[in-house]
Amino acid sequence: MDKRTEQIPTAGDLLISEPFLQDQNFMRSVILLCDHNEEGSFGFVMNKPSILRLGEIVQDLDFLDKEVFVGGPVEQNTLHFVYLGDKQLEGSISVGNQIWWGGDFDQLVEKLKLNQMELDRIRFFIGYSGWGAGQLQDxxxxxxxxxxxxxxxxxxxxxxxxxxxxxxxxxxxxxFKLIANYPRDPRLN
Incomplete structure (x- = not known):
């Protein structure tokens, strides 16, 4: 067994897809794991942009031209966010060193309207990535x-x-440095 498989993920860890994973939802993806416990796991794909902009989704923020990412294939009719820095919103959950998941959305909207939060330190997602009990470890x-x-x-x-x-x-x-240079399709190499 590879020593990689012996590690147990925790909130704040990143999951990097292996280079030949062909699942379109997760090909060459990096997932920020926000929660991992005996009931399951939850996170967001950090590097899959959607075609949507924040101002198209949230009417009160229609003045913002902010990219929204596809957080995963589950419930893509929901909007989520993470932000960097100090805790600025009620209800935000710490998922690592200065990384916060969610929080009071009305408070977020108000802070963005008043330019009290740095937009480039926030990432928005439609949907999320989820695993049932034991599925992620498998x-x-x-x-x-x-x-x-x-x-x-x-x-x-x-x-x-x-x-x-x-x-x-x-x-x-x-x-891992070698893996980073693997072609998407080794048949084309």
């Missing part, structure tokens, strides 16, 4: 995911989708 054992404990930071928010996947793997070094 996928870890099948080596579908590479566990990364590198903190999300402003550079992660600024990276292009492909650069985030590659950059994290390169930073992990060793075999």
């Amino acid at each position: 996928e870890m054992n099948e080596e579908t995911w590479i566990l990364c404990r590198e903190d999300i930071d402003e550079d992660s928010f600024d990276s292009t989708p492909e650069d985030l996947w590659k950059g994290l793997l390169k930073n992990m070094g060793g075999e």
